[in-house]
Each structure stands twice: as C-alpha cells, then as structure tokens.
Amino acid sequence: MLIRGATAVALAAASLTVASATNAQLVSHKDLSLATALAIATGAAEHCKAQKFTVSITVVGREAQILVQLRGDGSPPHTIENSYRRAYTALTYRKPTVDVEKEVRADPLDPLVHLTLVMPAQGGLPIKVNGDTIGAVAVSGSPAGQTDQGCAQAGLDKVADQLK
Template sequence: MRGYSLPSLAFASSLIAAPACAQAPLTEKNVSMGLSLAIIQGALDQCTKDGYKVSVVIVDKSGNVAASVRGDGTPPHTLEFARLKAYTARTRNQTSLATMKQMDDPAFAFLRQIPNVVGVGGGVPIRAGNEVIGGVGVSGAPGGEKDEVCANAGLAKVADALK
C-alpha cells in the first residue's frame, strides 16, 4: 500500500475497534429554560421588594447565557455585569463574593488573569445536588451583597427542583 505505514494502519484499525461505550452520548444535568425563568423571577421579586432595579442573567453548565432580563430602569452595564457574575460563580463553583475575597490573597492573584472572572458579589452557582450546573448573576442593587441576596432568593424559589 502506498503512502501508509504499518503503524498508521494499526492505529486506524484500533479506532474502528474502539469499545461501544466510547460512542455513547453524555448524559448530564443542565439548567432548563423553565428553571432559568423561575430563578430570574424569584430574584426580580426579591430585588423589587427591596426597592432595587436589577438585571439578572443565568448561565448554563458551559458558562453560556441561558436566559437574561434587563430590568426596567436599569443602566445598560447591569446586564453585562450580571453575566460576568453568573459566569464567575459557574466557573469558580463558588459565589462571586467568595472569589472577590480570594482575589485579596496574593496566592490567588492568578484569578485576575482569567477572562470574564470578576471579584464582586452578586453571582451564585446553581447546584443540582452537589453538582454545579450553572450560575445566576444579579446586578443593579447598591452593593454586591444585596445583589447576592436577590440571587439566593431566586434559587430558593426552585430549591425543590434542584434537590
């Protein structure tokens, strides 16, 4: 056979003979649209009750936006900042407030170099049991701690579905 060496043919035949389990699709938990909308509504309800105009973003397991709402009367930056907070919570598997505290530690200075990771409160991971399947980010309240209260209120609304 021209152009093919014996080792390359052996490798190609080993790929064809790979076990069937390697071809099975992945099954994983992720946020759904209904879950996203319920979390958003719970967060908006809490912030409205507290007198804050906010934007809320949900990211999925991969860190991509699953749903977002720019609240009435909010500045344009709140939607993007909410996304960054949600992304931070998802990728760091902790609140963005906890990430903010880590960034003060010189041992975690590398966190400042990770694109789209922010150190400010308002982002909370979405967990199905112990597995992080997304993140919720809230922006617009006067302080990240207040944004985080609203994010947690949204998660409380769907707590039974996440058990």
C-alpha cells in the same frame, strides 16, 4: 525495518481508535430548562424589587450560554453586563463569586482573573444539582454585593425543590 515498526504502531493505534469508537457513549447530564431559569430570574427580581432595588439578573446554563437576562426598570446600563460576568464567574469557578473575590484578594496573580469575562465581585451563585454545576445566577445593581447575592439566593430558593 524502521518503516515496518512505524507501520505496526500506526495499525495498532488505528485499531485502538476503532475499538474505542465502537465503545463510545454519549455524555448524560442535567441542564436547566427555560422554565426553571425564568423562575430563578423572576424570583431574584421580585426579591430585589420588594427592597426597592433596580437590578439586572442573568441566568446561564452549563456552557455559560445566557438562558434568561432581565433588566429592571431604571437599572443602570452596566448592570446587565456585570450580571452576566458574575454568572460566568460563578459557573467557571463553580462557587459563589464572593469566594472568588476573597481568593483573588489573597492571590492577585490568579491567572483566571485575567480572562475577559471573569468578575470576582459578590453577587453570583452557581446552580448545582447533586454537586454538578449546571448553571449560575447573578444579580447586579443593588447597593452592595451582599444584597445582590441575597437576591440571587432568593431566586434559587424559589426552585430549590427542582434542583434535587
């Protein structure tokens, strides 16, 4: 009797799986193009260069994959990794890294901060389209996080019309 009940449950589960598979749909979303990512990175680089800052810039896509990474002439070696980690953090938290930094200062036990790539330091911004985070941009190497963030924002401003 118990075997028949288990068999009936298994058959019901199998039929649900088949039914859901036939109704399955592909996920549709916007992604950053290489051209847009490059425009963001160069916009950020130009803004920093105009202020005589030697920086590195990273633009990542929605899966944290590097789309564009630039290292300015004379930029210290650590800035390339820092810019990636800030972009990763902005993407992961879906908010500017300055906000993440404030949250971590308020709650140092935040478990996400212990992830290898999370860097709660100002300079990273999420890239959003209609509230959907499709990537992030981050800068490292200027004299302060505020100026890093300003350069990242300049990159986003350069393509604002494309992010609507």
